[in-house]
Amino acid sequence: MKTKSLKILYFSLLLLAASCAPRLVGTWSVQNYETVRPANKGISLQNVGTISFDKDGTGQKMMNYSVLGIERDESTPFKWSATETYITIEGTDDEISKTWIYLENKNKSQKWKSTDGKNQVQTLELVKQ
Numbered sequence: 001m002k003t004k005s006l007k008i009l010y011f012s013l014l015l016l017a018a019s020c021a022p023r024l025v026g027t028w029s030v031q032n033y034e035t036v037r038p039a040n041k042g043i044s045l046q047n048v049g050t051i052s053f054d055k056d057g058t059g060q061k062m063m064n065y066s067v068l069g070i071e072r073d074e075s076t077p078f079k080w081s082a083t084e085t086y087i088t089i090e091g092t093d094d095e096i097s098k099t100w101i102y103l104e105n106k107n108k109s110q111k112w113k114s115t116d117g118k119n120q121v122q123t124l125e126l127v128k129q
Contacts, residue, residue, distance in 0.1 A: 023107055024082060027052040028126035030063060033095075037120045051096070051126065053080060059089075061096060087112065095122065 028051050036042035049063030059080050064073045078091030084105075091097045095116075103123075104111035110126040 023105065024053040024080070024087070024110075025055050027129045028110065029129055030124065031127050032123070032125040033063075033065075034123045035095075035120055036123075049074075050129070057081060061091070061094075096124070100124065 030048050030051060032044060032046055033048055034042050034044040045065050048065040049061070051059065051061050051063075053059045057079055059078050060075065061078060062075045066072070074094065076092050076094065078089050078097060080087060080089050082088070084102075086099050086101055088099045089097050098114050098116070100112035100114045102110070103113050108128045110124075112124045112126075114122050114124075116122065
């Protein structure tokens with residue numbers, strides 16, 4: 001009896017930990033990317049590209065935008081892992097490679113927040129394609 005209960009508990013925890021991963025798999029449009037620094041006006045960019053998440057924990061970022069006259073055209077691979085609360089993206093040193101907190105975690109929309117350690121807060125809003 002005790003072994004059966006432990007197996008059910010283990011299986012439930014495994015499903016809980018993996019439940020957000022299928023939600024992320026696919027291609028997402030970057031609807032809004034915002035950077036805010038306290039006491040300063042933030043920078044907000046809309047419709048700047050896509051982020052794709054594959055089942056094997058890899059992905060591809062394809063973003064193209066201009067900020068303060070600086071053009072950015074990025075197409076970089078990354079690795080990712082997720083829990084019910086966080087998503088971690090590991091890749092080249094860029095704006096999205098860090099751990100993010102889910103503010104919204106739905107099948108068709110995601111909203112994440114993170115900091116860069118320099119008093120800046122980033123918010124990323126994604127919509128599933």
